[in-house]
Amino acid sequence: MTALAGDLAQALDPVVFAKRLGFAAEPWQSRLLRSRARRQLVASSRQVGKTQTVSIRAVHTAVYDPGSLVLLISPSQRQSDEMLRRCRAVYRACGRPVPTVAESATALELENGSRLVSLPGTEGTSRGFAGAKLLVIDEAARVEDDIFAAVLPMVASDGVLACLSTPWGQRGFFHALWADGGSGWERHKVSVYESAQYTPERIAEVRASVGSFVFASDYECSFTDTDSQLFGTESVRAAFTADVKPLFGGM
Numbered sequence: 072m073t074a075l076a077g078d079l080a081q082a083l084d085p086v087v088f089a090k091r092l093g094f095a096a097e098p099w100q101s102r103l104l105r106s107r108a109r110r111q112l113v114a115s116s117r118q119v120g121k122t123q124t125v126s127i128r129a130v131h132t133a134v135y136d137p138g139s140l141v142l143l144i145s146p147s148q149r150q151s152d153e154m155l156r157r158c159r160a161v162y163r164a165c166g167r168p169v170p171t172v173a174e175s176a177t178a179l180e181l182e183n184g185s186r187l188v189s190l191p192g193t194e195g196t197s198r199g200f201a202g203a204k205l206l207v208i209d210e211a212a213r214v215e216d217d218i219f220a221a222v223l224p225m226v227a228s229d230g231v232l233a234c235l236s237t238p239w240g241q242r243g244f245f246h247a248l249w250a251d252g253g254s255g256w257e258r259h260k261v262s263v264y265e266s267a268q269y270t271p272e273r274i275a276e277v278r279a280s281v282g283s284f285v286f287a288s289d290y291e292c293s294f295t296d297t298d299s300q301l302f303g304t305e306s307v308r309a310a311f312t313a314d315v316k317p318l319f320g321g322m
């Protein structure tokens with residue numbers, strides 16, 4: 072392939088773009104990178120690469136779709152900034168094909184008119200953006216319903232809204248969309264068994280250390296909380312905290 076053909080291939084295909092960065096996308100990551108669905112839900116295990124994959128897609132959009140606004144949202148500004156840092160690393164790794172115009176902890180603006188902006192998942196602060204080509208809500212199960220309602224109108228009519236999360240019980244907009252959102256949402260489910268990041272040994276180690284409730288939710292990707300649950304999700308999680316001393320020593 073000539074250099075020009077290679078450049079064209081990576082402009083057209085985010086999976087080729089990722090590969091040139093040294094990121095060999097797994098099958099589910101390739102599906103997500105290439106998806107043209109305007110509404111996407113990703114329910115996944117911890118640490119399978121959802122933030123990394125969506126960061127690559129975000130930079131691909133900003134670089135190859137001039138004038139595009141990319142909004143990055145997660146439960147806190149700190150986490151959103153962290154995602155923007157990932158994007159910046161991707162942008163550096165691909166050799167900054169479009170120069171930077173302005174840069175801060177919460178924004179990266181390119182010469183082609185594209186902008187990547189990190190926003191907190193808190194009410195009020197996110198107003199004033201419109202026409203986003205890509206809006207990412209990471210850790211969506213922990214983002215409040217009000218925020219989802221507030222940011223939905225910010226997506227352009229031809230824009231993509233991607234909500235990614237590890238499940239967190241049967242509550243909130245992420246679960247509601249997953250369970251009842253209808254066919255307008257493309258769903259990607261990635262349990263620990265579908266991720267190349269987990270060997271059987273690593274799965275066994277995790278299973279032994281977190282307990283069955285957390286394993287089912289955070290690694291097998293089930294929305295395990297129910298209305299009939301006697302103890303709330305947080306109490307059950309707290310019961311698995313490693314630093315709780317056993318009641319009876321030496322047992």
Ligand SMILES: Nc1ncnc2c1ncn2[C@@H]1O[C@H](COP(=O)(O)OP(=O)(O)OP(=O)(O)O)[C@@H](O)[C@H]1O
Pocket residue numbers: 094095096097100115116117118119120121122123124237268
């Ligand atoms: N295809 C891949 N090639 C190489 N490394 C990968 C790949 N997919 C994921 N990883 C690695 O897996 C790790 C976890 O990635 P990332 O933080 O994006 O996962 P996550 O699902 O967002 O995790 P968390 O649940 O903690 O938010 C990173 O070190 C990332 O580079």
Ligand SMILES: [Mg+2]
Pocket residue numbers: 121122123209
């Ligand atoms: Mg993540």
